[in-house]
Amino acid sequence: MKWIPLVLMSVTLLTSCNTGKDQGEETEAADIPMEQVGKQPVGQTIIPGADSTGAVLEVVDDAYDFGTVKEGEKVKHEFKFTNTGSSPLIISNVQASCGCTTPEYSKNPIAPGDQGMVKVVFNSAGQVGKQHKMITITSNASSEHTMLHLRGEVVK
Numbered sequence: 001m002k003w004i005p006l007v008l009m010s011v012t013l014l015t016s017c018n019t020g021k022d023q024g025e026e027t028e029a030a031d032i033p034m035e036q037v038g039k040q041p042v043g044q045t046i047i048p049g050a051d052s053t054g055a056v057l058e059v060v061d062d063a064y065d066f067g068t069v070k071e072g073e074k075v076k077h078e079f080k081f082t083n084t085g086s087s088p089l090i091i092s093n094v095q096a097s098c099g100c101t102t103p104e105y106s107k108n109p110i111a112p113g114d115q116g117m118v119k120v121v122f123n124s125a126g127q128v129g130k131q132h133k134m135i136t137i138t139s140n141a142s143s144e145h146t147m148l149h150l151r152g153e154v155v156k
Contacts, residue, residue, distance in 0.1 A: 094137050
């Protein structure tokens with residue numbers, strides 16, 4: 001039931017952010033007044049050396065196979081990532097697909113070029129068999145949702 005607020009929030013954001021033109025859509029020449037052709041658009045600041053990619057969350061390895069563990073053992077792993085974009089990366093939420101997996105993450109913005117990590121702890125109690133736990137990172141990155149995967153097998 002934890003996913004219901006995430007779905008509702010996503011639907012609200014998707015429907016409220018529609019401005020009528022898709023991002024990245026080019027303006028036709030007829031839409032630009034003649035006196036502004038070749039000039040910097042009013043209200044926009046151009047920063048030399050900055051590109052328009054915003055924040056980009058680039059994961060070093062998005063999957064971790066913990067092998068075989070005995071039921072009841074806890075598996076810990078840190079997923080590392082880098083902000084390869086030009087804007088600070090802000091992680092708003094990290095959600096695991098199961099209550100047996102607990103994620104931790106920094107609430108502070110990650111500057112361009114800096115690294116961050118998501119720490120996960122998988123409690124294998126009551127989880128006998130093959131396991132595939134998914135962790136979803138929600139952020140302001142160019143790709144809003146990033147999936148991480150924790151795999152392995154739990155034996156009695």
